[in-house]
Amino acid sequence: MDLLIPDRLPSELRHSIATRSLISGQILFRQGDLAPAFYVVKTGRLKIARYTAEQRMVTLQIARPGESFGESALFSEFYFYTVIAEIDSQVVVYPKQTLLLTLRQHFSLAEDFMTLLVQKNRSLIGQLELRDIRTAHRRVLQYLHSLAEPDDPQKVRFDRPLQEMAIDLGFAPATLSRALMRLEREGIIVRAQNSIQIQDSLVA
Amino acid sequence: MDLLIPDRLPSELRHSIATRSLISGQILFRQGDLAPAFYVVKTGRLKIARYTAEQRMVTLQIARPGESFGESALFSEFYFYTVIAEIDSQVVVYPKQTLLLTLRQHFSLAEDFMTLLVQKNRSLIGQLELRDIRTAHRRVLQYLHSLAEPDDPQKVRFDRPLQEMAIDLGFAPATLSRALMRLEREGIIVRAQNSIQIQDSLVA
DNA sequence: CGCATAGTTGACTACGCTCAACCCTGGTGG
DNA sequence: CCACCAGGGTTGAGCGTAGTCAACTATGCG
Secondary structure, X not given: OHHHOHHHOOHHHHOOOEEEEEOOOOEEEOOOOEOOEEEEEEEOOEEEEEEOOOOOEEEEEEEOOOOEEOHHHHHOOEOOOEEEEOOOEEEEXXXXXXXXXXXXXXXXXXHXXXXXXXXXXXXXXXXXXXXXXXXXXXXXHHHXXXXXXXXXXXXXXXXXXXXXXXXXXXXXXXXXXXXHHHHHHOOOEEEOOOEEEEOOOOOO | OHHHOHHHOOHHHHOOOEEEEEOOOOEEEOOOOEOOEEEEEEEOOEEEEEEOOOOOEEEEEEEOOOOEEOHHHHHOXXXXXXXXXXXXXXXXXXXXXXXXXXXXXXXXXXXXXXXXXXXXXXXXXXXXXXXXXXXXHHHHHHHHHHHOOOOOOOEEEOOOOHHHXXXXXXXXXXXXXXXXXXXXXXXXXXXXOOEEEEOOOOOO
């Protein structure tokens, strides 16, 4: 995935990218804003979300270092989601025009880009499946599995408040709390300070 | 969007595509199957769906003539969703290898392809927002808006059984029925044989 | 030591699900 | 031409679970 590694970019693109810093809580752009750039996270953590007509926030992605967002900018006039820094963060800014020209000349980068889009699709589908699980404890368990570290699929690290996760899951904080309690009581998970061990492996 | 119009394709690709016919209820491929092709609907109607670990079906898309699916095939070994013909249908089959080669040589087609991927993304985000609406009548109303005809945003045509739509919405059939009744009783919609008129315009 | 925030817990409400009965329509065969 | 049947749709009753609101606790920071 050379596209995401500045050092490996063709020089014309490498020279047009810049780094931008955001402080915790700062909004990078809002849905409806003009879309001039594609972004890659360098440090920190950002939330990509949409605000619905009913004034609820739907989390689409939590972007961490190495992850990207704003792909749609290249093929659309406006952003259709909002990005906010959850903590102090730095992002690499790829200007739309230069990036498009570069993709045109380097098909392997265009391939990378399409792969990114397909991955996003998959991730969104995963969230849709998640929302399809009605009972809180089951949905939470599935969510934990999706957060598990690749090397140790039983371990989930927490670096975000539970309230935030509740929003991601589409639950009220109280509901998430109760669901976690239940999973713990049933011996399916074990909670520690900033992590959870999953005991079961029922869910694929 | 030349990519979807066989006549406008470069000859090498045009000669490698084929048409395949399916009868109602027939499965084109299942999630997990090897992914050798990208498809465009010529006639009929197909459901793109995923089966969750809990044995529920989550509808991702209803593909109608001119719409495509299987984009992910090009950048992934396997399909991760299932496609089934809801009625007798015909699809145009684009073999993966030839298509990839063609995209490499015709950037405008690659652009079309990326635009398709972005549109899919958007559509999935729309569904996520839909699922975020808890109360049945509000979700249904939003769904109706999303189905409205572009030229007449007050009119929604029905060519599928309500049971199917209930599944798409993530509701039990009885719940959808009650929601429609309520919207009708409140004067927000007017039902006819195979269509619905939406009276309100509260939802953006 | 006090304050602010996150998390937990309880009581109550609301709404979607399930299951079942019933109605209505279109299609089939006697 | 009508009786029957099958499937989709509607309606009712009762249940389960998430939401809401509020009180209480725990934790971290000034």
